[in-house]
Amino acid sequence: MIPLWIDYFKSGENSVRLDDLLEDNQIVINDIILAELEPFLIIKKQYKIIEMLHAIRLLPLQINWAEIIQWQANCLAAGANGIGIPDLLIAQNAKQHGCEIYSLDKHFRLLNQVVNDIKLLGYT
Numbered sequence: 736m737i738p739l740w741i742d743y744f745k746s747g748e749n750s751v752r753l754d755d756l757l758e759d760n761q762i763v764i765n766d767i768i769l770a771e772l773e774p775f776l777i778i779k780k781q782y783k784i785i786e787m788l789h790a791i792r793l794l795p796l797q798i799n800w801a802e803i804i805q806w807q808a809n810c811l812a813a814g815a816n817g818i819g820i821p822d823l824l825i826a827q828n829a830k831q832h833g834c835e836i837y838s839l840d841k842h843f844r845l846l847n848q849v850v851n852d853i854k855l856l857g858y859t
Contacts, residue, residue: 752837760792762791762837763791763793768825769789769793771821776788794832794834796824803820806823806849810845810846817845818842818845829854835854837856838855
């Protein structure tokens with residue numbers, strides 16, 4: 736998630752697509768994503784961007800730790816190492832709410848190969 740937002744803030748090649756999704760009100764966020772983004776934005780004094788992020792619909796987190804543990808075990812067994820708990824929580828949150836994940840992070844692609852219930856925007 737974070738690389739996508741960084742790309743967006745720098746007006747990178749994926750910023751147009753994210754702009755379209757934002758304009759169509761197709762983007763949601765959760766507290767994990769905010770916790771990863773906001774500290775850097777605070778340091779850079781990017782308060783308008785923080786305000787923009789808080790205007791995006793916030794998905795409530797309902798963590799199923801047994802599922803997170805099983806996903807992590809499946810990833811490790813499949814050799815998909817390095818997928819952190821925050822990425823697993825974001826994926827679980829998206830799954831619970833029937834959302835697709837739009838990310839440039841390879842960890843979500845790896846996770847998608849192990850956990851079939853994860854939907855990635857733009858990937859099959």
